[in-house]
Amino acid sequence: MKNRDEVRELFKAKKVPLTHQRLAVYEELSGRKDHPSAEALYESLKKDYPSLSLATVYKTLQTLHEMGMVARVDSPAAQARYDAIVETHHHAVCTACGRIEDLFDPRLDTLPAPKAEGFVPSGHSVHFHGLCARCAKASAQKTR
Ligand SMILES: [Zn+2]
Ligand SMILES: [Zn+2]
Missing domain, CATH: 1.10.10.10 (Winged helix-like DNA-binding domain superfamily/Winged helix DNA-binding domain)
Structure with a gap:
């Protein structure tokens, strides 16, 4: 930023x-x-x-x-989503409401590049998919 x-x-x-x-x-x-x-x-x-x-x-x-x-x-929804942080970081993506939160973790920054034939990686960003705190709480209440 x-x-x-x-x-x-x-x-x-x-x-x-x-x-x-x-x-x-x-x-x-x-x-x-x-x-x-x-x-x-x-x-x-x-x-x-x-x-x-x-x-x-x-x-x-x-x-x-x-x-x-x-x-x-990248988001599971069709709409592109934008980020003013261009440095390497990662995301927690909520599959229910589409919320995307930043994750900063040096362990994820240093993942080894994949050995795919002919592929030249230029960077990476790890996305964890799941439920955000709000949606996890809502779904827990629903099943009670
Ligand atoms: Zn959510
Ligand atoms: Zn971000």
Whole structure:
């Protein structure tokens, strides 16, 4: 995650114009820990940025992704989810509500690369699938 000055510098270095809307999308994403989809970002930004469109949010996320400023997170749902943490880390993915939480564990950072024929790994992220605390509690109550 980067502060506003670092964001400005990065845009300048890549010669990409930093619009208010692009900054707003990045800052909203950085401020959230729930790995939101483009739709979820749009929902929370549209009050403050009435001229913002969902298409602009998609395009901005694409631009930020190309600049290496955001990561896409694999999720069991069809929607792409986004992350302002681009350093190696891992995720706990709730299969019931789709919540994605960050996991930081140096043991997972140093997994040996798989020996798959011809495969050249560029990085990895471990995803644990299961139920988040809230969903685990709800399902325990249901079965009682
Ligand atoms: Zn859940
Ligand atoms: Zn993450």
